[in-house]
Amino acid sequence: xxxxxxxxxxxxxxxxxxxxxxxxxxxxxxxxxxxxxxxxxxxxxxxxxxxxxxxxxxxxxxxxxxxxxxxxxxxxxxxxxxxxxxxxxxxxxxxxxxxxxxxxxxxxxxxxxxxxxxxxxxxxxxxxxxxxxxxxxxxxxxxxxxxxxxxxxxxxxxxxxxxxxxxxxxxxxxxxxxxxxxxxxxxxxxxxxxxxxxxxxxxxxxxxxxxxxxxxxxxxxxxxxxxxxxxxxxxxxxxxxxxxxxxxxxxxx
Ligand code: ADP
Ligand code: MG
Numbered sequence: 629x630x631x632x633x634x635x636x637x638x639x640x641x642x643x644x645x646x647x648x649x650x651x652x653x654x655x656x657x658x659x660x661x662x663x664x665x666x667x668x669x670x671x672x673x674x675x676x677x678x679x680x681x682x683x684x685x686x687x688x689x690x691x692x693x694x695x696x697x698x699x700x701x702x703x704x705x706x707x708x709x710x711x712x713x714x715x716x717x718x719x720x721x722x723x724x725x726x727x728x729x730x731x732x733x734x735x736x737x738x739x740x741x742x743x744x745x746x747x748x749x750x751x752x753x754x755x756x757x758x759x760x761x762x763x764x765x766x767x768x769x770x771x772x773x774x775x776x777x778x779x780x781x782x783x784x785x786x787x788x789x790x791x792x793x794x795x796x797x798x799x800x801x802x803x804x805x806x807x808x809x810x811x812x813x814x815x816x817x818x819x820x821x822x823x824x825x826x827x828x829x830x831x832x833x834x835x836x837x838x839x840x841x842x843x844x845x846x847x848x849x850x851x852x853x854x855x856x857x858x859x860x861x862x863x864x865x866x867x868x869x870x871x872x873x874x875x876x877x878x879x880x881x
């Protein structure tokens with residue numbers, strides 16, 4: 629059993645504090661969703677965990693199985709078992725998906741260790757079959773001229789190959805069409821297992837129709853202000869975020 633623990637996290641962009649004392653623990657096997665209105669700090673949270681240089685963690689910690697990841701580079705975080713959907717370059721013309729994934733795999737191995745090509749392709753093809761991805765897909769250049777759906781397919785395949793302990797997915801793209809949404813959902817649902825923890829960040833209730841979360845958190849002004857099960861997402865859809873705001877105002881007087 630693995631555990632990703634975010635404790636009392638504060639994140640600033642320049643002088644401005646965006647994430648304010650946020651705590652959240654995800655265990656393997658669980659799917660958590662963070663929802664919240666635009667500008668509330670959802671992407672800031674995910675970028676800070678990914679180690680983006682513009683996002684300063686001013687206090688708090690992020691621990692994977694008890695060990696802080698904050699002093700690790702993005703590639704070390706990946707090796708430790710974190711998959712951060714946006715850490716990959718968006719377009720790499722001239723580099724095929726197959727070669728890109730192979731290089732990523734090789735990079736995770738110990739120095740001097742050589743990736744066995746036939747075993748690699750066998751694994752790649754079995755993952756593609758699992759995710760129902762056409763073989764032709766891997767000979768294309770990474771994200772070069774890809775549709776939104778194809779970019780998502782590439783991302784899900786990377787995730788399947790890396791077999792992370794925790795996947796953090798910020799579905800920030802407002803252009804995510806129904807096709808792309810289904811690819812993400814089918815991929816995550818296929819990979820759902822007692823060994824994988826998922827944090828889905830979204831403001832679309834729609835995505836949660838396909839990926840049914842175990843826990844739903846509402847983020848408001850840099851904090852998690854409400855936590856519930858999947859029914860909370862439906863309640864938010866019906867009542868909107870203003871309802872949470874009113875509840876908060878009432879609670880704080
Ligand atoms: P969400 O993902 O919930 O919509 P964001 O994390 O993108 O929210 O943004 C939270 C706040 O941080 C917003 O006020 C936004 O304007 C600000 N912000 C986000 N990224 C940057 C940046 N790179 N530079 C300056 N301000 C930013
Ligand atoms: Mg966002």
